[in-house]
Amino acid sequence: MDILSTALDPVVLGRWQFGVTTVYHFILVPLTIGLSLAVAIMQTIWHKTGNETWLKATRFFGKLLLINFALGVATGIVQEFQFGMNWSEYSRYVGDIFGAPLAVEALLAFFLESTFLGLWIFGWGRISKKLHLATIWLVAIGTTLSALWILTANSWMQHPVGAVFNPATGRAELDGVGGFGALLTNPVLLWTFTHVISSAWLITGTFIAGISIWWMTRSARDGGEAGVKEARQVWRPITAFGLGIVVVGGVLTAGTGHFQGQEMVELQPMKMATAEAICVDTEGAAFTVAAFGECPLDGDGGPMRIITVPGVASLMASNSFTSEEMGVQGAQQQLVELLNADPNFVAKYGDAAQYDFRPPAMPTFWSFRLMIGTAAFAALLAIWGLWAMRGGRIPTSRGLGRFGIISIPVLFIGASFGWIFTEMGRQPWVVSPNLMAMQNGDPGASVFQMTEMGISTSVPAAQTLITLILFTVLYAVLGVIWVWLMRRYVLEGIDGDQQGPDDSNANEEDSAQALSFGY
Amino acid sequence: MALSIIWFILIALLWTVYLVLEGFDFGVGMLIRVVGKTPDERSVAVRTIGPHWDGNEVWLLTAGGAMFAAFPLWYATMFSGMYLALFLMLVLLIVRITAIEWRSKLKSQRWRDTWDWVHIVAAYGVPLILGVAFSNFVQGMKIEAQAPTVVDGSLVMTTIAPADVPAAMANGNIAFNLTGGFFSLFTPFTLLGGITVLAVCMAHGAQFLALKTEGEVRERSVKVGAVASVVTVALAAIWVLWGQLAYSPNAWGWIPLVIAAVALVLAAVYAQPKVQREGMAFIFSSVGIAGAVAWVFTTMFPNVMVSSIDPAYSLPISWASSTEPTLIVMTVVAVLLVPIVLVYTIWSYWVFRKRVSVDSIDANPGILPDWIRPKANFLTGKNPM
Numbered sequence: 095m096d097i098l099s100t101a102l103d104p105v106v107l108g109r110w111q112f113g114v115t116t117v118y119h120f121i122l123v124p125l126t127i128g129l130s131l132a133v134a135i136m137q138t139i140w141h142k143t144g145n146e147t148w149l150k151a152t153r154f155f156g157k158l159l160l161i162n163f164a165l166g167v168a169t170g171i172v173q174e175f176q177f178g179m180n181w182s183e184y185s186r187y188v189g190d191i192f193g194a195p196l197a198v199e200a201l202l203a204f205f206l207e208s209t210f211l212g213l214w215i216f217g218w219g220r221i222s223k224k225l226h227l228a229t230i231w232l233v234a235i236g237t238t239l240s241a242l243w244i245l246t247a248n249s250w251m252q253h254p255v256g257a258v259f260n261p262a263t264g265r266a267e268l269d270g271v272g273g274f275g276a277l278l279t280n281p282v283l284l285w286t287f288t289h290v291i292s293s294a295w296l297i298t299g300t301f302i303a304g305i306s307i308w309w310m311t312r313s314a315r316d317g318g319e320a321g322v323k324e325a326r327q328v329w330r331p332i333t334a335f336g337l338g339i340v341v342v343g344g345v346l347t348a349g350t351g352h353f354q355g356q357e358m359v360e361l362q363p364m365k366m367a368t369a370e371a372i373c374v375d376t377e378g379a380a381f382t383v384a385a386f387g388e389c390p391l392d393g394d395g396g397p398m399r400i401i402t403v404p405g406v407a408s409l410m411a412s413n414s415f416t417s418e419e420m421g422v423q424g425a426q427q428q429l430v431e432l433l434n435a436d437p438n439f440v441a442k443y444g445d446a447a448q449y450d451f452r453p454p455a456m457p458t459f460w461s462f463r464l465m466i467g468t469a470a471f472a473a474l475l476a477i478w479g480l481w482a483m484r485g486g487r488i489p490t491s492r493g494l495g496r497f498g499i500i501s502i503p504v505l506f507i508g509a510s511f512g513w514i515f516t517e518m519g520r521q522p523w524v525v526s527p528n529l530m531a532m533q534n535g536d537p538g539a540s541v542f543q544m545t546e547m548g549i550s551t552s553v554p555a556a557q558t559l560i561t562l563i564l565f566t567v568l569y570a571v572l573g574v575i576w577v578w579l580m581r582r583y584v585l586e587g588i589d590g591d592q593q594g595p596d597d598s599n600a601n602e603e604d605s606a607q608a609l610s611f612g613y
Numbered sequence: 614m615a616l617s618i619i620w621f622i623l624i625a626l627l628w629t630v631y632l633v634l635e636g637f638d639f640g641v642g643m644l645i646r647v648v649g650k651t652p653d654e655r656s657v658a659v660r661t662i663g664p665h666w667d668g669n670e671v672w673l674l675t676a677g678g679a680m681f682a683a684f685p686l687w688y689a690t691m692f693s694g695m696y697l698a699l700f701l702m703l704v705l706l707i708v709r710i711t712a713i714e715w716r717s718k719l720k721s722q723r724w725r726d727t728w729d730w731v732h733i734v735a736a737y738g739v740p741l742i743l744g745v746a747f748s749n750f751v752q753g754m755k756i757e758a759q760a761p762t763v764v765d766g767s768l769v770m771t772t773i774a775p776a777d778v779p780a781a782m783a784n785g786n787i788a789f790n791l792t793g794g795f796f797s798l799f800t801p802f803t804l805l806g807g808i809t810v811l812a813v814c815m816a817h818g819a820q821f822l823a824l825k826t827e828g829e830v831r832e833r834s835v836k837v838g839a840v841a842s843v844v845t846v847a848l849a850a851i852w853v854l855w856g857q858l859a860y861s862p863n864a865w866g867w868i869p870l871v872i873a874a875v876a877l878v879l880a881a882v883y884a885q886p887k888v889q890r891e892g893m894a895f896i897f898s899s900v901g902i903a904g905a906v907a908w909v910f911t912t913m914f915p916n917v918m919v920s921s922i923d924p925a926y927s928l929p930i931s932w933a934s935s936t937e938p939t940l941i942v943m944t945v946v947a948v949l950l951v952p953i954v955l956v957y958t959i960w961s962y963w964v965f966r967k968r969v970s971v972d973s974i975d976a977n978p979g980i981l982p983d984w985i986r987p988k989a990n991f992l993t994g995k996n997p998m
Contacts, residue, residue: 164714168707178692189685190935197678201950204671209961212664264785267936274942443763550693551770552790561700586980
């Protein structure tokens with residue numbers, strides 16, 4: 095009975111639905127963000143140098159971008175509609191603030207992406223070369239702006255600023271027109287945005303480098319003289335380009351992640367305490383490599399720890415080996431005290447002491463580690479690849495080629511764990527309380543919502559269950575086709591486009607078709 | 614005029630632009646196999662919307678986002694109330710996107726035909742659902758006002774008596790929810806609305822195809838458009854008159870109604886092969902859609918959601934809207950951005966203004982499913998060379 099009641103709990107189902115949609119959507123998004131920029135740069139290099147390699151690269155990765163873009167757009171629509179469908183109480187409560195960034199995202203970013211992508215696909219040879227180059231740059235700008243606005247909305251859920259609670263309407267409302275400015279200057283947004291964008295570059299760099307390393311080593315090893323030539327002229331420069339993005343993206347991802355983490359220690363101490371499995375307030379908190387179990391709400395005990403490094407958690411959080419870090423128990427205590435001092439919380443939710451404010455311990459702890467751990471693949475790929483290519487060498491190592499391919503899905507999974515960590519760590523809140531505002535008695539002090547209170551009450555759990563199952567199945571089917579198509583295009587390589595064995599006149603048509611991406 | 618009323622009109626405008634633009638995309642989708650008898654002709658049909666359909670669809674996202682921002686309570690009531698219908702629409706929109714984008718990624722007729730069928734089903738399904746949804750706005754839905762309270766850490770809803778609704782609004786503890794269930798959305802009137810919108814889109818799409826193609830595809834499109842536009846006039850007349858007489862509280866709803874009627878009749882006239890002015894037909898069809906959407910919104914005014922249970926349970930514009938500061942921000946954003954969007958959208962239509970013909974279709978778009986290029990036989994896969 096317990097399993098059945100959990101299975102039909104609308105909040106659990108609603109969260110699974112959102113989780114599945116988000117993680118799926120965000121497997122596709124980083125590649126779209128990074129690849130549109132990478133293709134724009136490739137086409138620019140071709141435009142400037144006239145070097146055919148970069149035209150080939152533009153076409154090759156351009157097609158992969160298009161296959162990916164379609165599914166990204168498709169899953170993005172669900173994302174927007176889900177707020178109203180499954181989380182109508184949330185939408186009622188926050189719509190005054192939360193809806194605007196979504197609307198701006200559509201107006202400022204989606205139109206740009208989709209209109210200019212259409213122009214890029216069908217505009218080869220139809221508009222001037224310069225104008226055509228501009229279209230792909232506008233697509234790249236659009237995808238990045240899109241991330242900016244959706245992260246403005248998400249950062250607000252992590253740390254609500256620019257809002258006040260209005261007891262007369264029972265809603266969170268924008269704190270004057272200036273409140274909108276506060277959304278955009280949310281301290282969480284700066285590091286979240288830079289972290290997401292740079293990790294998109296890291297993922298894309300790995301994607302490009304992984305594919306081209308595989309091709310380079312294969313061609314050079316098994317392709318005969320022509321293969322060696324192709325490896326040197328085509329795949330080596332693209333590999334170097336991809337690894338360059340990995341290095342830049344990797345350094346920025348690590349840096350922005352570090353500062354984002356430090357900020358989270360300040361603004362969402364419960365999330366970081368759970369991520370580091372720190373149970374009680376500790377001076378010189380240790381970094382734990384692996385932990386099993388969760389921190390108790392009071393008293394001793396806690397998870398089983400494997401390998402701890404003293405002082406490192408404190409160092410990462412506060413730049414000092416001996417600083418005091420808030421533990422899960424301290425964070426719970428702090429929340430109970432602050433919330434009970436807030437008349438609006440007490441009026442709506444009752445005594446805060448009856449609630450358990452701990453996020454799910456294991457998903458939070460492990461998703462944090464897996465997010466960081468998967469980045470090691472990109473680092474290793476960069477070191478190995480750059481070493482193997484030093485001084486103009488063309489590597490032929492089978493292992494290196496395989497490792498390049500393996501790194502690609504691993505990095506995608508890493509990005510998903512990043513989102514699982516961000517969203518799971520915020521539980522049980524859908525809008526996390528703004529601790530700073532509460533401590534200072536600012537007007538935004540009463541803006542928060544527990545996840546359970548955000549669900550749609552007019553949607554029967556059975557309907558959510560049905561749609562959850564059907565969405566998952568649909569996503570699985572489309573995901574398989576997506577992977578298969580991407581793989582097929584990767585295997586097609588860079589020279590063989592559209593020239594089947596049955597095309598006797600393939601070479602004559604080649605010039606006309608060379609630039610065609612169309613339907 | 615209050616900003617909330619301006620935004621009510623703007624939301625109607627966003628839906629209008631969406632239905633005018635994506636309306637012909639759906640119509641083209643419905644007619645792929647009707648106007649396209651050969652594979653190349655089917656590619657011609659899809660190519661007419663190729664560069665534009667994605668941008669057209671963004672108007673839906675904009676309309677949704679603007680409803681969320683300007684009328685969060687409307688957005689919440691509507692989207693949760695029409696849960697399964699919207700789910701179905703999302704599924705169809707998802708597969709439609711992949712059907713269009715992926716159809717020519719492989720050089721295989723079976724692959725392309727399969728995706729075309731997916732596209733066709735989606736192109737029929739979405740307008741049908743949209744029509745049922747808009748008819749529900751006109752007719753009113755089984756909506757009740759409820760009071761959300763937190764009991765033992767979970768959310769509980771209790772229905773508020775109609776007389777107590779004003780008091781509940783005064784203290785803010787109120788939510789409007791559909792309580793009639795999924796099947797309450799379907800009545801003879803709403804089903805007729807679904808079929809009407811489907812017919813409108815088909816006629817609109819046929820006129821667009823006639824405008825954008827050459828040769829036999831164009832001839833067939835003209836024929837379909839001539840019939841579909843007449844059927845549309847008949848269906849729309851019944852639906853709109855029924856709605857206006859049975860459900861509309863506003864007499865001035867007759868103004869957009871008459872505009873829509875005149876425009877659709879003119880579209881049908883211009884669509885006849887003897888007259889054959891596809892440009893005029895398309896323009897009047899667009900005006901007809903705009904008039905119909907305007908009429909739907911007049912039947913709701915001054916509410917955004919009408920309750921068929923009790924007028925007190927209807928969700929008024931004034932209560933459903935966001936606060937003044939949010940609406941000011943939204944207005945500034947819209948005034949700055951919408952003109953820019955319109956300029957480059959129009960430019961993209963200008964760039965691809967040429968009619969699409971069979972000659973302009975690539976002989977072999979896409980790559981072979983399992984062919985591997987010569988000298989690359991180290992790869993897995995078949996190599997016939």
